[in-house]
Structures are given as C-alpha cells and as structure tokens.
Amino acid sequence: MADKSRRSFLESVAVGWTIFTGASVAGLAACVRFMFPNDLFEPPTQFKIGPPEDFAEGVDERFKDLNSIWVVKDTDKIVVLSTVCTHLGCTPNWLSADLKFKCPCHGSGFYSTGINFEGPAPRPLERFKVGLAPDGQILVDKTRKFQQELGQWSDPDSFLPV
Numbered sequence: 001m002a003d004k005s006r007r008s009f010l011e012s013v014a015v016g017w018t019i020f021t022g023a024s025v026a027g028l029a030a031c032v033r034f035m036f037p038n039d040l041f042e043p044p045t046q047f048k049i050g051p052p053e054d055f056a057e058g059v060d061e062r063f064k065d066l067n068s069i070w071v072v073k074d075t076d077k078i079v080v081l082s083t084v085c086t087h088l089g090c091t092p093n094w095l096s097a098d099l100k101f102k103c104p105c106h107g108s109g110f111y112s113t114g115i116n117f118e119g120p121a122p123r124p125l126e127r128f129k130v131g132l133a134p135d136g137q138i139l140v141d142k143t144r145k146f147q148q149e150l151g152q153w154s155d156p157d158s159f160l161p162v
C-alpha cells in the first residue's frame with residue numbers, strides 16, 4: 001500500500017516537473033523570439049532615380065509602386081509628386097489618354113501638375129524635394145514635402161530646372 005502511494009506521489013512529481021519544464025521552455029522561447037522582431041521593409045526616403053536625360057516630357061510612372069512617387073517633366077522643370085490623394089489617401093491612377101490623375105476612391109482628378117480640378121480632394125498633390133546628386137543623378141528626398149496651397153511650390157527645392 002505504501003509502495004503504491006509512494007509510486008503515485010513520484011508520478012505526480014514527475015508530471016509536475018514536466019509541466020514546469022515545458023512552461024519554462026515556452027517562456028524562454030518567447031523571450032528569445034522577442035529579441036528578434038520581424039524585419040520590416042521600408043523603402044528609403046532619399047534615393048536617386050537616374051539622370052534628367054532619362055526622363056521624357058510627361059508623367060513617369062516607373063517609381064509609383066516602389067517609391068510612391070510620380071516624376072513629372074515639362075518644358076523647363078522636373079517635379080516629384082506624391083501618389084497619395086489629398087482627399088482620404090487613396091492612390092490615383094495616371095490616365096494618359098485624359099492627361100489626368102484620377103482617384104478610384106471618390107473620383108478626384110488632378111492635372112499632371114498635381115493641381116486638383118474635380119472631385120472632393122481639397123488641395124493639390126504634394127511635391128517632394130528634388131535636386132541633383134554630385135554624380136548628376138536626380139536625388140529625391142521624401143522627408144521634405146511642398147504644398148501648393150501654402151505657397152511652397154516656389155521653393156527651389158520643390159522642382160529641378162531642366
């Protein structure tokens with residue numbers, strides 16, 4: 001009888017230790033996982049996009065998906081527009097046949113200059129800082145924005161003369 005009771009006690013201790021060890025290992029694993037958070041890919045905020053000669057007049061969409069910008073060249077300058085609609089933040093599409101950006105969410109329209117002309121968007125698209133890097137490539141800096149309605153499009157950093 002005492003033998004059976006002793007065996008039962010030892011089995012209980014073994015089960016307890018097994019549960020305790022399992023919980024400890026799980027907790028340790030959670031701590032180790034906490035030390036190595038998931039990598040988040042953030043595109044750079046400053047980057048080169050090639051020399052001005054690589055851009056034809058009009059809207060260049062090559063950097064829309066990766067960098068969320070349009071590069072727009074006209075007869076005397078290059079500007080870099082944000083692809084964020086100034087209504088509620090959707091991404092408009094460039095409709096080359098209509099020569100306008102059209103937002104799929106609520107229908108706002110913007111000229112290639114970024115100026116809004118239809119729909120609920122309350123103001124033009126924003127420009128990012130643009131300049132020339134020492135190697136002659138266009139350098140975009142998304143840490144600085146320029147808003148037309150604040151008179152910031154006359155800032156020499158908001159366009160690149162060509």
Ligand code: FES
Binds near residue numbers: 085104107108120121
């Ligand atoms: S988010 Fe573009 S029109 Fe509403």
